Amino acid sequence: MKVCKFGGTSVASAQQIKKVANIIHSDSSRKIIVVSAPGKRHSDDTKVTDLLILLAEKALIGQDAESELQQVLARYEEIAEELGLDGSMNTVIEKDLRERLSLDKEDPILFMDSLKASGEDNNAKLIAAYLQSIGMEATYVCPKEGGLLVNERPQRVQALPEGEELLAELRNRRGIIVFPGFFGYTKDGTLRTFNRGGSDITGSLLAAATGAELYENFTDVDSVFSANPNVVEQPCAIHTMTYREMRELSYAGFTVFHEEALRPAFLRSIPVCIKNTNNPSARGTMIVKERECGSQPVVGIAADDGFSTLFVDKYLMNVEIGFGRRLLQILEDEEIPFEHTPSGIDNMSVIIRDTFLTEEKEARILHRVKEDLDADDVYFRRDYSMVVLVGERMRDTTGLTARAATAIAKTGASIQMINQGSTEVSLVFGIHKKDETDVLRSLYDEFFQTAIARV
Numbered sequence: 351m352k353v354c355k356f357g358g359t360s361v362a363s364a365q366q367i368k369k370v371a372n373i374i375h376s377d378s379s380r381k382i383i384v385v386s387a388p389g390k391r392h393s394d395d396t397k398v399t400d401l402l403i404l405l406a407e408k409a410l411i412g413q414d415a416e417s418e419l420q421q422v423l424a425r426y427e428e429i430a431e432e433l434g435l436d437g438s439m440n441t442v443i444e445k446d447l448r449e450r451l452s453l454d455k456e457d458p459i460l461f462m463d464s465l466k467a468s469g470e471d472n473n474a475k476l477i478a479a480y481l482q483s484i485g486m487e488a489t490y491v492c493p494k495e496g497g498l499l500v501n502e503r504p505q506r507v508q509a510l511p512e513g514e515e516l517l518a519e520l521r522n523r524r525g526i527i528v529f530p531g532f533f534g535y536t537k538d539g540t541l542r543t544f545n546r547g548g549s550d551i552t553g554s555l556l557a558a559a560t561g562a563e564l565y566e567n568f569t570d571v572d573s574v575f576s577a578n579p580n581v582v583e584q585p586c587a588i589h590t591m592t593y594r595e596m597r598e599l600s601y602a603g604f605t606v607f608h609e610e611a612l613r614p615a616f617l618r619s620i621p622v623c624i625k626n627t628n629n630p631s632a633r634g635t636m637i638v639k640e641r642e643c644g645s646q647p648v649v650g651i652a653a654d655d656g657f658s659t660l661f662v663d664k665y666l667m668n669v670e671i672g673f674g675r676r677l678l679q680i681l682e683d684e685e686i687p688f689e690h691t692p693s694g695i696d697n698m699s700v701i702i703r704d705t706f707l708t709e710e711k712e713a714r715i716l717h718r719v720k721e722d723l724d725a726d727d728v729y730f731r732r733d734y735s736m737v738v739l740v741g742e743r744m745r746d747t748t749g750l751t752a753r754a755a756t757a758i759a760k761t762g763a764s765i766q767m768i769n770q771g772s773t774e775v776s777l778v779f780g781i782h783k784k785d786e787t788d789v790l791r792s793l794y795d796e797f798f799q800t801a802i803a804r805v
């Protein structure tokens with residue numbers, strides 16, 4: 351039995367949903383289908399989730415949001431009509447959205463979550479209705495009834511193991527299950543969404559709970575490539591990679607698979623296959639526990655921007671017991687996670703994602719580091735990118751850092767930070783954001799251009 355997740359691009363239009371139906375039809379082991387909200391039909395299009403966010407934002411500030419509501423409804427109406435469904439689905443979706451809009455707005459985050467989740471929820475109902483209309487035995491399952499339990503606010507949303515037993519029963523139900531991605535319910539029945547791209551997580555949770563033989567993640571590319579195909583022209587395909595390699599790469603910018611989605615599949619050793627809805631016969635990328643490593647040390651190179659660095663300098667920092675802990679405590683007090691902490695004897699830098707910083711937080715951190723830790727100097731620098739080389743074989747390869755540094759030097763960019771994790775599966779370079787594209791291309795040329803993909 352397989353669990354298949356179809357991303358936003360795979361369910362963006364009636365034409366795409368017909369491809370999804372063919373894919374399900376062509377393999378009777380494809381039993382549990384997780385769907386996203388309709389995504390982009392072309393590069394200038396807007397995802398339904400983004401339309402829903404605009405709708406919720408308007409509603410939250412008490413403005414008339416009728417035109418935003420109509421935009422969302424129009425997307426579903428067009429799909430339903432082209433799929434030959436009668437108007438009853440449109441009525442169901444409109445009623446559902448109006449009900450959500452009338453929910454309590456006291457907690458804006460929960461109100462927003464409910465609106466965002468409607469994207470996948472209504473799409474799952476619509477796709478189930480379509481599959482039934484073409485003679486397939488398909489049932490929409492609500493995550494509340496299905497057992498997708500998540501923790502309470504204010505903790506970051508995560509699935510609770512208590513729901514697993516119920517989720518496991520999905521494999522015994524008759525026919526095909528159509529399950530909306532991206533959200534679950536707390537024990538008291540409150541809806542919470544995962545973070546953006548989180549339908550990948552739902553698919554992995556279901557695959558793990560039901561002990562699926564395979565988790566297929568259908569998207570709009572033939573495979574995971576060794577570098578972002580929007581930056582590097584025709585990058586090599588990766589045919590097989592380990593969970594650890596994918597985890598490092600999705601963290602570092604391979605948006606094709608959500609960084610939190612690997613853990614459930616990994617814990618139960620469920621293989622994951624990334625496949626293309628538009629070309630389902632293409633081999634795709636298998637993500638497994640172990641792989642035969644060829645001679646190529648680097649499997650992929652990812653880059654992501656949106657980082658800031660907090661620099662702290664204090665003479666004799668190295669002999670001051672607890673300095674690092676107290677510095678990180680200040681960040682914890684501000685609810686800021688950290689990414690890397692490269693350090694010298696008298697200085698320490700903390701790399702943080704910009705999304706966690708505000709002007710007020712920055713000012714409080716600077717003040718406390720100066721006053722409470724008596725630092726000699728402390729400041730923030732913005733506009734950093736992290737470029738990450740990943741590969742299981744990197745740890746056995748000598749001279750790799752030198753090759754990477756030379757490739758970066760060729761672009762004229764200066765390296766702001768180097769970090770190699772203890773597992774040596776990844777090597778991180780901090781650079782200025784303006785240099786990101788050139789550095790990524792130069793590293794790709796160095797490690798892949800002459801090599802045939804041997805992984």
Ligand SMILES: Nc1ncnc2c1ncn2[C@@H]1O[C@H](COP(=O)(O)OP(=O)(O)O)[C@@H](O)[C@H]1O
Pocket residue numbers: 356357358359360386389547568569570571573574575576577578579580603604605606607
């Ligand atoms: N290394 C990579 N390999 C493949 N795709 C990548 C990579 N890095 C970024 N992407 C992007 O990820 C996209 C697929 O992810 P996403 O847009 O979230 O799809 P979906 O709508 O199916 O969830 C691709 O179209 C591609 O532009």
Ligand SMILES: N[C@@H](CC(=O)OP(=O)(O)O)C(=O)O
Pocket residue numbers: 356357358359386387389397399400469531532545546547548549550
């Ligand atoms: N629709 C949600 C969740 C999701 O996973 O979408 P997609 O499969 O299009 O990445 C989002 O846009 O974040």
